[in-house]
Amino acid sequence: MVVEALKDQGVEVVFGYPGGAVLPIYDEVFQQNDIRHILVRHEQGAVHMAEGYARSTGKPGVVLVTSGPGATNAVTGLTDALMDSIPLVVLTGQVPTFMIGTDGFQEADTVGITRPCTKHNWLVKETDALASTLHQAFHVATSGRPGPVLIDIPKDVQFANGTYVPPNAAKVSHYQPKVKGDAAAVEALVELMEKAQRPIFYTGGGVINSGPEASALLRKLAAATGFPVTSTLMGLGAYPASGKNWIGMLGMHGLYEANLAMHGCDLMINVGARFDDRITGRIADFSPKSKKAHIDIDPSSINKVIHVDVPIVGDVGNVLADVLKLWEARGSKVNKAGLAKWWGQIEQWKLKKCLNYNNSSKVIKPQYALERLEALTKDRDRYITTEVGQHQMWAAQYLTFEDPNRWMTSGGLGTMGYGLPASIGVQVAHPDALVINVAGEASWLMNMQEMGTAVQFRAPVKQFILNNERLGMVRQWQQLLHGERYSQSWSEALPDFVKLAEAFGCKGIRCQDPKDLDDAIMEMLDYDGPVIFDCLVEKHENCYPMIPSGKPHNEMLLGDAGVEDAIGAKGAVLV
Amino acid sequence: MSALNLKKGATSHSAYDLRDPHLEHRETHTLAVLVDNEAGVLARVIGLFAGRGYNIDSLTVAEVDHEGHLSRITVVTRGTPAVIEQIKAQLGRLVPVHKVNDLTVEGPSVERELSLFKVAGTGDKRVEALRLADIFRANVVDSTLESFVFEITGTPEKIDAFADLMRPLGLIDVARTGVAALSRGT
Ligand SMILES: Cc1ncc(C[n+]2csc(CCOP(=O)(O)OP(=O)(O)O)c2C)c(N)n1
Ligand SMILES: [Mg+2]
Numbered sequence: 001m002v003v004e005a006l007k008d009q010g011v012e013v014v015f016g017y018p019g020g021a022v023l024p025i026y027d028e029v030f031q032q033n034d035i036r037h038i039l040v041r042h043e044q045g046a047v048h049m050a051e052g053y054a055r056s057t058g059k060p061g062v063v064l065v066t067s068g069p070g071a072t073n074a075v076t077g078l079t080d081a082l083m084d085s086i087p088l089v090v091l092t093g094q095v096p097t098f099m100i101g102t103d104g105f106q107e108a109d110t111v112g113i114t115r116p117c118t119k120h121n122w123l124v125k126e127t128d129a130l131a132s133t134l135h136q137a138f139h140v141a142t143s144g145r146p147g148p149v150l151i152d153i154p155k156d157v158q159f160a161n162g163t164y165v166p167p168n169a170a171k172v173s174h175y176q177p178k179v180k181g182d183a184a185a186v187e188a189l190v191e192l193m194e195k196a197q198r199p200i201f202y203t204g205g206g207v208i209n210s211g212p213e214a215s216a217l218l219r220k221l222a223a224a225t226g227f228p229v230t231s232t233l234m235g236l237g238a239y240p241a242s243g244k245n246w247i248g249m250l251g252m253h254g255l256y257e258a259n260l261a262m263h264g265c266d267l268m269i270n271v272g273a274r275f276d277d278r279i280t281g282r283i284a285d286f287s288p289k290s291k292k293a294h295i296d297i298d299p300s301s302i303n304k305v306i307h308v309d310v311p312i313v314g315d316v317g318n319v320l321a322d323v324l325k326l327w328e329a330r331g332s333k334v335n336k337a338g339l340a341k342w343w344g345q346i347e348q349w350k351l352k353k354c355l356n357y358n359n360s361s362k363v364i365k366p367q368y369a370l371e372r373l374e375a376l377t378k379d380r381d382r383y384i385t386t387e388v389g390q391h392q393m394w395a396a397q398y399l400t401f402e403d404p405n406r407w408m409t410s411g412g413l414g415t416m417g418y419g420l421p422a423s424i425g426v427q428v429a430h431p432d433a434l435v436i437n438v439a440g441e442a443s444w445l446m447n448m449q450e451m452g453t454a455v456q457f458r459a460p461v462k463q464f465i466l467n468n469e470r471l472g473m474v475r476q477w478q479q480l481l482h483g484e485r486y487s488q489s490w491s492e493a494l495p496d497f498v499k500l501a502e503a504f505g506c507k508g509i510r511c512q513d514p515k516d517l518d519d520a521i522m523e524m525l526d527y528d529g530p531v532i533f534d535c536l537v538e539k540h541e542n543c544y545p546m547i548p549s550g551k552p553h554n555e556m557l558l559g560d561a562g563v564e565d566a567i568g569a570k571g572a573v574l575v
Numbered sequence: 576m577s578a579l580n581l582k583k584g585a586t587s588h589s590a591y592d593l594r595d596p597h598l599e600h601r602e603t604h605t606l607a608v609l610v611d612n613e614a615g616v617l618a619r620v621i622g623l624f625a626g627r628g629y630n631i632d633s634l635t636v637a638e639v640d641h642e643g644h645l646s647r648i649t650v651v652t653r654g655t656p657a658v659i660e661q662i663k664a665q666l667g668r669l670v671p672v673h674k675v676n677d678l679t680v681e682g683p684s685v686e687r688e689l690s691l692f693k694v695a696g697t698g699d700k701r702v703e704a705l706r707l708a709d710i711f712r713a714n715v716v717d718s719t720l721e722s723f724v725f726e727i728t729g730t731p732e733k734i735d736a737f738a739d740l741m742r743p744l745g746l747i748d749v750a751r752t753g754v755a756a757l758s759r760g761t
Contacts, residue, residue, distance in 0.1 A: 119670065302664070304664075
């Protein structure tokens with residue numbers, strides 16, 4: 001019945017790992033050919049793969065794991081998906097209903113453990129409720145603000161025969177989040193847009209979650225109004241990096257021009273972003289002179305951190321369509337003179353060239369490695385995933401994204417170990433595309449067992465490891481905040497990544513000379529199969545620009561000069 | 576915590592009193608939350624308050640519509656106006672929540688709480704306890720030669736006042752239901 005429900009929900013792939021409490025479902029999986037099962041090496045990997053699959057397709061990712069340790073291993077992935085609003089349906093096995101509460105073998109209170117890290121979860125105690133709960137789960141995961149849901153299914157419920165109901169016959173859920181924005185609020189925003197002298201679109205992952213239509217509308221609206229566009233880490237690709245109005249990513253490691261524009265604007269239009277602390281810096285000094293509008297499908301995102309003047313609860317695509325329509329109907333007015341001056345100012349800021357770095361002919365600078373990767377791959381059908389650390393921020397800065405759903409990274413939770421499994425999930429969804437995981441050596445080790453999955457399922461993922469033999473981001477913070485006391489931020493006893501690749505049965509490449517880099521990257525791209533690329537880079541490079549914790553946007557560090565005392569004692573307690 | 580210290584609302588002894596460091600102006604609000612009466616729904620609501628550091632001054636829950644499988648949770652909470660708004664929005668987005676009503680701002684409402692007080696004593700104190708109970712319209716629901724159990728219904732303030740009076744007269748135990756509330760009129 002479970003597999004039947006998944007089929008009816010259009011599921012093509014399940015990422016999972018069997019165990020005693022899910023054997024009946026695995027038996028169903030065995031006896032059919034419609035749904036592909038990807039056998040992972042660790043349940044955390046299954047969840048990240050499903051995230052990569054979901055984020056690159058817009059469809060929910062599906063996971064099947066066993067009770068107890070299977071379920072607890074999934075917790076990090078669930079939390080990651082909740083923070084980044086990724087739709088997942090996770091099925092866990094449970095001990096039979098009559099054993100629940102007895103500390104049975106591999107029993108865990110899965111719904112209790114996962115209650116705070118799912119959008120919703122269910123323990124299904126009656127077989128007759130199973131099908132409708134499964135359909136409800138897909139509805140909840142994908143409607144409103146997307147997120148992970150979990151269904152815990154005791155083994156006796158899996159075995160019993162119940163009546164199956166197809167999706168269209170299942171009970172309609174009362175959970176129907178509002179998608180249409182309030183007309184008066186839309187009008188208030190349009191009025192502000194007509195007068196604004198220094199407007200900015202601050203866009204986030206919500207644009208991507210809303211679907212390709214939302215990205216198209218954002219592009220249209222930006223082109224029609226001429227307003228500059230910046231984006232959070234999660235929103236990259238919604239507006240193209242080659243677009244005329246693009247001023248780069250904002251935030252802690254965002255571009256100088258983007259952060260100063262946020263600080264100095266007089267109208268901030270937040271489209272599907274959530275004023276995360278990586279974005280706002282010190283709240284009291286956040287964009288002090290602007291009127292703020294916020295389009296978000298989740299009412300609890302509005303006024304949570306930053307007070308906004310024009311809240312619009314609704315689906316981004318839906319609201320943007322209304323905004324565009326009304327703005328055009330009212331004569332497509334903008335403050336031309338103000339806007340011209342504003343762009344003049346932004347161009348001025350761009351002259352800082354904040355991404356410049358000191359290149360070297362002797363060692364590979366991580367920025368250079370990414371510039372070359374960008375140059376050699378940007379015209380391909382390319383998807384990028386990342387791990388977490390400096391390499392992640394450099395990837396966001398030096399790679400460009402022209403379309404939504406092409407950039408998968410762990411934003412809200414910052415989960416090291418996300419990138420490798422996520423890249424496999426993406427590759428499963430897009431077998432012919434080029435999928436690259438830009439990794440740090442330390443993060444990559446956290447889920448490296450999934451290389452076995454990549455090899456088994458012939459997922460030709462490219463693991464581009466920027467190996468600085470350091471927990472680079474930790475080292476950077478220790479340098480700036482903790483008196484250069486590098487406590488435990490060395491990557492000691494690293495494996496030989498080339499030999500590791502051989503051991504896994506894939507290809508390993510090592511490169512340490514900038515002169516060899518292009519050829520080595522081409523070798524990686526030309527190889528028809530998974531590759532582990534060990535790119536030995538400068539060990540002590542810092543990632544700039546950087547807004548230290550607790551500082552406002554206009555107090556950004558641009559390079560190694562003058563970083564001493566940059567971060568006060570107060571900032572040091574922040575993460 | 577000794578029963579004698581019980582005062583309305585959480586004190587610093589309460590696990591739920593995570594004091595707001597800014598000490599901004601804080602308000603008390605009574606929220607009525609209509610939820611699906613499904614397993615774990617109360618845990619979900621309480622987990623939300625604990626996880627996000629919100630206060631619970633009192634909380635009651637019971638099924639109110641058997642056919643519709645609906646329960647009503649009445650929660651009295653405190654916070655700055657912004658926090659109260661957040662609490663409502665966070666409650667509202669829980670999947671089993673149908674409706675969140677803020678009875679404090681949505682027009683006049685009535686609030687009642689039922690409680691039981693055990694007062695032990697003899698002689699003058701015993702007589703005085705009985706006299707005060709009469710004034711407060713509290714009923715005697717159990718009595719021995721050395722003790723009474725009073726039942727009293729009223730606003731939380733009235734029950735607080737009764738507790739204050741009973742304390743010197745030998746109050747040894749209190750059970751309070753927490754607030755049930757409804758808006759007035761139709
Ligand atoms: C699971 C997990 N543990 C710890 C951290 C804290 N953390 C953030 S970045 C980082 C270092 C990452 O090192 P590496 O993957 O080599 O990337 P680099 O910064 O060197 O590019 C650590 C330990 C985290 N984000 N996730
Ligand atoms: Mg590293």
